[in-house]
Amino acid sequence: MTKTRIMIALVVLLAGLKSNGQEALFGGQEIVSPEINKDKSVTFRLLAPAADSVFITGDFLPTTKMKTPMGEMDAPGKKLLSKNGEGLWTYTTEPLASELYNYSFIVDGMTVRDPNNPFVIRDVSSLTNIFIIGGGKADNYKVNDVPHGTVAKRWYDSPGLGMDRRITIYTPPGYEDSKEEYPVLYLLHGAGGDEEAWMDLGRTSQIIDNLIAEGKAQPMIIAMPNGNVTQDAAPGMGSDGFYKPVFMAPKTMDGTYEANFMDIIKFVENNYRVKANKENRAIAGLSMGGFHSFHIxxxxxxxxxxxxxxSAAIMPREDATGEVYNNINETLEQQYKNGLELYYIAIGKTDFLYKANQDLKKQLDEIGMPYEYVETDGGHIWRNWRIYLTDFAPKLFK
Amino acid sequence: MTKTRIMIALVVLLAGLKSNGQEALFGGQEIVSPEINKDKSVTFRLLAPAADSVFITGDFLPTTKMKTPMGEMDAPGKKLLSKNGEGLWTYTTEPLASELYNYSFIVDGMTVRDPNNPFVIRDVSSLTNIFIIGGGKADNYKVNDVPHGTVAKRWYDSPGLGMDRRITIYTPPGYEDSKEEYPVLYLLHGAGGDEEAWMDLGRTSQIIDNLIAEGKAQPMIIAMPNGNVTQDAAPGMGSDGFYKPVFMAPKTMDGTYEANFMDIIKFVENNYRVKANKENRAIAGLSMGGFHSFHIxxxxxxxxxxxxxxSAAIMPREDATGEVYNNINETLEQQYKNGLELYYIAIGKTDFLYKANQDLKKQLDEIGMPYEYVETDGGHIWRNWRIYLTDFAPKLFK
Known part of the structure; x- marks a missing residue:
């Protein structure tokens, strides 16, 4: 085959794949969606000539109210796209504030991904498309032209749980070339999450790379373990293979994880150049991970x-029997007496755990334990957890 | 809030989200799809009451022929699902051979992901669902209960390309606890790929973990760089942010990458415990990565x-001007004279590059350069590249 024939072959192959095979398999379309416009409005497009209705739903739309036995709660809003003569559906938002947003289309009642946007995040068993509006706080969620840390997926031995388990470890820029020892933040996910959650949904490596580059956070190691004690790894990444993940894995809040947490600290401190002392250890988590952080x-x-x-869950469930949950007040008082640099509580105003966190504040007030309290808009959502991490990390190891 | 009230709140929140908010946002359905049956047939299900037709397309279906100027080529087959009274569409395959398969649904002409299967792989700009049928060669593609290597995403300085670039590095089980030096395989992706491709589509860490555990492959480091010289990282992982990836990035086959490859070797050899000599270096790649491997x-x-x-592309395009592409025969002869343990060529019978690889064999025969030649069924597809890696890796560093 001559050079020219190979060139032709490549072009023809691509054309063929686009128009026939791969096009059908992959569903790609020669249109751009989402398109972020100059005024920071966003245009979404979907080619669906056969559809009777195409809605978009996403966390940038005004929420609607849904009734529950607990009262009204927020549900994502949705908007109808308009269809042109070629069956191209379009919707343009208002100008949007800087944020990482997610969305899906609803085509004739069925929720589907945007075939023109390959960027998705998994939350429990579902994938949603994402996009970022820059020019504000979400600039911290972008991969900027700054030094980047290393993100490793490693397996460690947990003698307490009797298995090798997968963990995500972020080491800061320069770690490999230095002889320095570093402080460590243990960063825990919520129910339905795993060792991927803080990286994929939380944009942790981007946030910390950027905060370090801006001189706002100390270089630190971040250990992101898996908090579901019956899993060796995230769904699809472990020996359970591919299966449909569920929100609440068994035994995740029965004290087993907390009681075996030293396996994780031991692994990190034996395998990385760390300052292995209280002054250089932090622990934080969201929702169930906040619960774990509180108890651990x-x-x-x-x-x-x-x-x-x-946005922490605080008190154990009534069926929780782990000895970890005994003597809560006594151990809190002991923790306070031993000395603490920062006890940080953050919660959204509409979070279903708002009241539980107010109760915790009272409990801490009663034993005279100081804390920093941050209250934001919004509820039990990743948007808030990225904000809390961005606020919390600069306060560490100063 | 009492313990009981928190429990109720959690349950209600979840129920509320499932039935209203998240259900609409995420599109999850209380059904299982795909379901792998005992006889290794697979049942697919989609709830789509409003749909007039639901097809499935995937690489486990008999291909159909499509006409191109180059002759007939294979296109993925498709099958109509059957609909029941509740609007649930179902299709069950024949028993399938052990393999990693991909698929999509086509609902009223629009290609969509399976909302009940969160496992997808990205190929260029498109996502497809995947599943694995075990009991044969695809057992090597699973995460088995064997020691696991570490997979790190790191950034290295490329002075030649004038930027920091992202690379995937696999280190074998035990690397961190040993003082040993290891051999290195440089494993290169094809056009449309990036430093994620061999991990996500190629199942490299699973294949090598399993081959090492079975005693079939030597423990080795695998460096998976990004071969698109204008990118610092995979789409969405680099400073270009989120954008719709294209099949062929600019300048990927003009000699720039090959001419700067020593930046990568230098980084690996300065940052890992490697045996830094010819006997302990291997290079391999698929399609464009085979082209790069040939020329480098x-x-x-x-x-x-x-x-x-x-499945390598071999000869440079006619518009390629890089000095890398001068003196092809002379440098090949020099390479042969310098000594080689293995020159391995693998191609599928229906690959559009089949003839080009036969021409290469003739060229090597003419200069008397020995090689190992493997011919498989099928064409220019990941299924073959996983097979070639599984076959090639055990031959290295013996």
Whole structure:
């Protein structure tokens, strides 16, 4: 085959794939969606000539109210796209504030991904498309032209849980070329999450790379373990293979994880150049991970100088029997007496755990334990957890 | 809030989200799809009451023929699902051979993902669902209960390209706890790929973990760089942010990448415990990565003892001007004279590059350069590249 024939072959192959095989398989379309316009409005497009209705739903639309036995709660809004003569559906938003947003289309009642946007994040068993509006706080969620840390997926031995388990480890820019020792933040996910969640949904490596580059956060190692004690790894990444993930894995809030957390600390401190002392350990988590952080930090009351509770569940379920959950007040008091640099509580005004966190504040007030309290708009959502991480990380290891 | 009230709140929140908000946003359905049956047939299900037709397309269906100016080529087959009274569409395959398969649904003409299967892989700009049928060669593509290597996403400085670039590095089980030095395989992706491709589409860490555990492959480091010289990282992972990826990035086959490949080798050899000599360096790649491997290995003719060309493009395009592409025969002869342990060529019988690879064999025969030649069924597809990697890796560093 001559050079020219190979060139022709390549072009023809691509054309063929686009118009026939791969086009059908992949569903790609020669249109751009989403398109971020100059005024920061966003245009969405979907080619669906056979559809009777195409809606978009996403967290940038005004929420609607849904009734529940607990009262009204927020549900994502939706908007109808308009269809042109070629069957191209279009919708343009208002100008949007800087944020990482997610969305889906609803075509004749069925929720589908945007075939022109390959960027998705998995939350529990579902994928949604994402996009970022820059020019504000979401600039911290972008990969900017700054030094980048390394993100490793490693397996460690957990003797307590009797298995090798997968963990995500962020080491800061320069770690490999230095002889320095670093502080460590243990960053825990919520129910339905795993060792991928803080990286994929939380944009942790981007946030920390950017904060370090801006001189706002100390270079630190971040350990993101899997908090579901029956899993060795995230769905699809472990020996359970591919299966449909569920929101609440068994045994995730029965004390087993907290009681075996030292396996994780031991692994990190034996395998990385860390400052292995209380002054250089932080623990934080969202929702169930906030619950884990609350209980781990008082169960090992002389281990962490920094604790972050992001939209945290607090009190154990009534069926929880783990000894971790005994003597809550006593261990909290012990933790306080041992000394703490920062006890950080953050919650959204509409979070279903708002009241639980107000109760925690009262409990801490009663034992005279100081804390920093941050209240934001919004509820139990990743948008808030990225904000809390961006606010919390600069306060560490100063 | 009491413990009981929190439990109720959680349950209600979840129920509320499932039935209203998240259900609409995420599109999850309380059905299982795909379901792998005992006889290794697979049942697919989609709830789409408003749809007039639902087809499935995937690489497990008999291909159909499509006409192109080059002759007939294979296109994925499709099958109509059957609809029941509740609007649930179902299709069950024949029993399937062990393989990693991909598929999509086509609902009223629009290609969509399976909302009940969160496992997808991205190929260029498109996502397809995947599943694995075990009990044969695809057992090597699974995460088995064996020791696992570490997969790191790192950034290295490329002075030649004038930027920091992202690279995927696999280190074998035990690397971190040993003082040993390891051999290195440089594993290159094809057009449309990037530093994620061999991990996500190629199942490289699973294949190598399993081959090492079975005693079939030597423990080795695998460096998977990004071969698109205008990118610092895979789409969405670099400073270009989120955009719709294209099949052929600019300047990917003009010699720039090959001429700067020593930046990558230098980074790996300065940052990992490697045996930094020819006997312990291998280079292999698929399609464009096979092209790169062909040219890099003869342009630096005393660098690699093992070369793998998987469905490789061979000859440069007529508009390629890089000095890398001068003196092809002379550098090949020099490479041969310098000594080689393995020159491995693998191609599928229906690959559009089949003839080009036969021409290469003739060229090598003419200069008396020995090679190992593997011919498989099928064409220019990932299924073959996983097979070639599984076959090639055990031959290295023996």
């Amino acid at each position: 930090s008082r169960y090992y009351p002389n281990t962490f100088d920094y604790v972050g509770l992001f | 290995s003869r342009y630096y003719p005393n660098t690699f003892d093992y070369v793998g060309l998987f």
